[in-house]
Amino acid sequence: MDDPVLRLDRICKAYNVGLPSETKVLHDVDLTLKRGEFLALMGPSGSGKSTLLNIIGLLDRPTSGHLFIKGQDTALLNDAALTRLRGHTIGFVFQDHHLISAFTAVENVLMPLLVDAEFAGPDIVQKANALMARVGLAKVADNRAMNMSGGQQQRVAIARALAMSPDLLLADEPTGNLDTQSAGGVFDLMREVNRESGTTILMVTHNLDLAKRCDRIVDVVDGRITA
Numbered sequence: 272m273d274d275p276v277l278r279l280d281r282i283c284k285a286y287n288v289g290l291p292s293e294t295k296v297l298h299d300v301d302l303t304l305k306r307g308e309f310l311a312l313m314g315p316s317g318s319g320k321s322t323l324l325n326i327i328g329l330l331d332r333p334t335s336g337h338l339f340i341k342g343q344d345t346a347l348l349n350d351a352a353l354t355r356l357r358g359h360t361i362g363f364v365f366q367d368h369h370l371i372s373a374f375t376a377v378e379n380v381l382m383p384l385l386v387d388a389e390f391a392g393p394d395i396v397q398k399a400n401a402l403m404a405r406v407g408l409a410k411v412a413d414n415r416a417m418n419m420s421g422g423q424q425q426r427v428a429i430a431r432a433l434a435m436s437p438d439l440l441l442a443d444e445p446t447g448n449l450d451t452q453s454a455g456g457v458f459d460l461m462r463e464v465n466r467e468s469g470t471t472i473l474m475v476t477h478n479l480d481l482a483k484r485c486d487r488i489v490d491v492v493d494g495r496i497t498a
């Protein structure tokens with residue numbers, strides 16, 4: 272129970288290993304994220320933030336080192352077990368909302384619940400509607416995603432990411448495409464979710480003002496954590 276949500280132990284990542292084009296991107300990255308923390312990951316373009324996020328999100332494997340999720344060493348898991356762990360533990364929000372445009376907002380939130388209905392349990396429609404209310408969009412839950420503003424679409428994406436009650440929310444520049452006011456609103460929502468539900472959040476951002484409002488800022492420079 273006291274295990275951190277996430278612990279990285281000397282994570283290295285290289286692409287095109289063994290080829291002349293081999294590129295070492297991450298070097299001995301150590302990072303621990305305690306339950307309920309809200310961490311901002313910053314760093315210049317190409318420093319390895321997305322690579323790190325893909326590894327933390329169990330979308331890619333490190334070349335060496337160990338990634339522990341709630342104390343479990345993910346190096347010991349096969350691909351099917353990794354997929355299950357990802358679905359039950361991690362929610363994703365991207366810079367582009369990745370909603371299905373022709374679906375309504377609430378239908379988008381229902382999607383992950385339908386895909387893993389056994390884990391999601393009963394009353395998924397009620398749950399999806401509660402999530403729409405949670406992100407302040409109850410009144411427009413039946414609007415098609417394509418007809419919503421950028422800020423609203425990102426709120427729907429957050430509701431969808433929360434559908435499986437993840438321990439860890441990974442957000443890759445979630446406010447990158449939004450104007451200042453909408454970006455502030457989306458950040459406030461993530462802060463609220465973090466404080467009220469205790470969801471641990473790791474957010475990649477280039478926005479220093481928002482990063483300063485997180486619990487902690489970690490800088491990645493040339494594939495190394497510097498602060």
Ligand SMILES: Nc1ncnc2c1ncn2[C@@H]1O[C@H](COP(=O)(O)OP(=O)(O)OP(=O)(O)O)[C@@H](O)[C@H]1O
Pocket residue numbers: 286287294296314315316317318319320321322323
């Ligand atoms: N699939 C891949 N194959 C080879 N090289 C890759 C691959 N993905 C990323 N890289 C390289 O790894 C380095 C780090 O890229 P990454 O996308 O992780 O950086 P980033 O910090 O997220 O950048 P940005 O802020 O621009 O999104 C870059 O040099 C990139 O070209």
